[in-house]
Amino acid sequence: MISLLFAGILCLTFDDRHWENWEKALPVFEKHGAKATFFPSGDLNAEALACLKKLHEAGHSVGCHSLGHRDAPAFFKNVSGTMYVRKEITPQKKALASVGINPEFFAYPNNRRDEDTDAQLAFQFKRFRAGCGVTRKDYYSPSNKTSITEFDCAFFPVSELPRRRVMGGVGVGAYYNTDIDDICRGVKRAAERDEVFVLFSHDICANPGKISMSTEWLEKILATARECGVAVKGFRELGPVEPQRPTGPMLVSLTFDDNIRDHLLVAAPELEKRGWKGVFAIVTDWVGKENKLSWDEVRELVRRGHEIAVHTRSHQGLGRLADKGKTELVREEIAVARDIIERETGMRPRLLCLPGSSYSAIVGKIAREEGLEPMTVPRACCGQGMADTTKTVAAARKRGMKRYDLLVHGVRPEGGGWRPFPSLESFKRHMQAIEDAERAGEIKVVDYDIMANIKVPK
Numbered sequence: 001m002i003s004l005l006f007a008g009i010l011c012l013t014f015d016d017r018h019w020e021n022w023e024k025a026l027p028v029f030e031k032h033g034a035k036a037t038f039f040p041s042g043d044l045n046a047e048a049l050a051c052l053k054k055l056h057e058a059g060h061s062v063g064c065h066s067l068g069h070r071d072a073p074a075f076f077k078n079v080s081g082t083m084y085v086r087k088e089i090t091p092q093k094k095a096l097a098s099v100g101i102n103p104e105f106f107a108y109p110n111n112r113r114d115e116d117t118d119a120q121l122a123f124q125f126k127r128f129r130a131g132c133g134v135t136r137k138d139y140y141s142p143s144n145k146t147s148i149t150e151f152d153c154a155f156f157p158v159s160e161l162p163r164r165r166v167m168g169g170v171g172v173g174a175y176y177n178t179d180i181d182d183i184c185r186g187v188k189r190a191a192e193r194d195e196v197f198v199l200f201s202h203d204i205c206a207n208p209g210k211i212s213m214s215t216e217w218l219e220k221i222l223a224t225a226r227e228c229g230v231a232v233k234g235f236r237e238l239g240p241v242e243p244q245r246p247t248g249p250m251l252v253s254l255t256f257d258d259n260i261r262d263h264l265l266v267a268a269p270e271l272e273k274r275g276w277k278g279v280f281a282i283v284t285d286w287v288g289k290e291n292k293l294s295w296d297e298v299r300e301l302v303r304r305g306h307e308i309a310v311h312t313r314s315h316q317g318l319g320r321l322a323d324k325g326k327t328e329l330v331r332e333e334i335a336v337a338r339d340i341i342e343r344e345t346g347m348r349p350r351l352l353c354l355p356g357s358s359y360s361a362i363v364g365k366i367a368r369e370e371g372l373e374p375m376t377v378p379r380a381c382c383g384q385g386m387a388d389t390t391k392t393v394a395a396a397r398k399r400g401m402k403r404y405d406l407l408v409h410g411v412r413p414e415g416g417g418w419r420p421f422p423s424l425e426s427f428k429r430h431m432q433a434i435e436d437a438e439r440a441g442e443i444k445v446v447d448y449d450i451m452a453n454i455k456v457p458k
């Protein structure tokens with residue numbers, strides 16, 4: 001019997017590189033009026049994209065699962081979120097866009113995520129698929145089999161969907177010791193309590209591997225859902241996600257790149273009258289050049305309590321140098337600049353500001369060997385052609401960002417520097433907007449190491 005009244009939602013999600021079999025399973029989904037969400041990983045060639053396009057056009061949802069299947073939290077910590085997006089996500093997004101798919105969803109590789117990855121990747125995706133906390137050890141242990149229906153973390157009320165960015169799923173496959181009848185009991189619980197139940201698996205075929213679902217199981221799950229009136233929906237049918245209601249102020253630091261003379265003449269007084277400290281990133285080869293700080297002026301910034309960061313000797317992209325195998329040059333760019341700054345100011349720098357944000361794990365390793373902590377917290381460039389500061393802050397908070405580095409290069413057109421503010425007044429408005437946001441409790445301006453939650457020797 002088919003129930004006309006739907007209660008509960010079942011989300012079936014499939015990860016990795018099984019698009020051929022996903023496509024073959026299309027008639028099964030169609031037979032039951034069900035939609036699923038597919039998260040391909042790796043490089044997507046023409047054949048893959050053709051399959052994924054068919055799935056998309058049949059009404060299923062297609063998301064991203066990263067290029068290299070690398071754990072996001074570790075990458076964010078050891079390299080940076082910006083680089084994760086650049087290396088793991090953007091290539092997949094571009095490939096999918098070429099066949100008309102705008103992937104709005106992300107399945108975390110190995111289901112590993114944390115608050116920082118959620119916040120930063122919320123700029124890229126509407127919803128995430130991860131695990132729900134039920135592991136082989138509890139529900140799945142064959143000796144100690146508890147019904148999935150007893151794990152509340154595997155379910156949430158349908159009414160909470162607009163506030164659920166992270167969809168926690170239960171694994172289906174031999175590896176997870178799945179009891180298919182018990183999974184079907186989970187579907188029934190979702191129906192009875194009008195809840196969302198999320199499953200994840202990989203391949204769909206007659207004789208699946210350990211982490212995959214047999215076509216028979218899929219049939220059984222879909223038939224159960226139909227019998228008890230549970231709607232089987234893809235992520236794109238789940239409606240919008242409400243902006244997060246931020247819990248506390250976002251920590252913000254203020255960084256000034258490329259030793260512009262205006263940083264001392266204009267920016268420092270604006271910081272000081274508000275009791276803030278700035279980070280001033282110095283390229284040693286540029287000291288004393290036109291519109292640039294002299295060593296006397298850098299020393300003046302130090303005297304006034306600001307932080308000086310190493311911005312290398314000649315401003316080359318360190319990540320790109322490392323990719324080309326020029327690691328000795330990376331070390332030289334960092335260490336020579338560090339030593340010059342220490343010699344000229346009497347203060348040993350602690351932070352490495354990355355030219356052009358170019359970075360890699362090797363650069364991070366070298367920097368730390370040289371006693372410097374790379375500045376890898378997400379940065380918002382402020383200045384000409386950039387979003388209004390108030391909007392930048394609001395957008396970041398809406399996505400749940402906990403920390404942000406607000407970056408300025410040029411302060412005003414006549415003072416030089418990359419993307420200067422259109423006028424002195426607009427730079428002052430930028431600083432006022434930060435003060436206003438702090439006063440409103442939206443942000444808190446702190447030193448870089450506190451913002452970044454890193455330990456650097458004082």
Ligand SMILES: [Zn+2]
Pocket residue numbers: 015016041065069109110
């Ligand atoms: Zn995977």
Ligand SMILES: [Zn+2]
Pocket residue numbers: 257258311315354355356
């Ligand atoms: Zn720079």
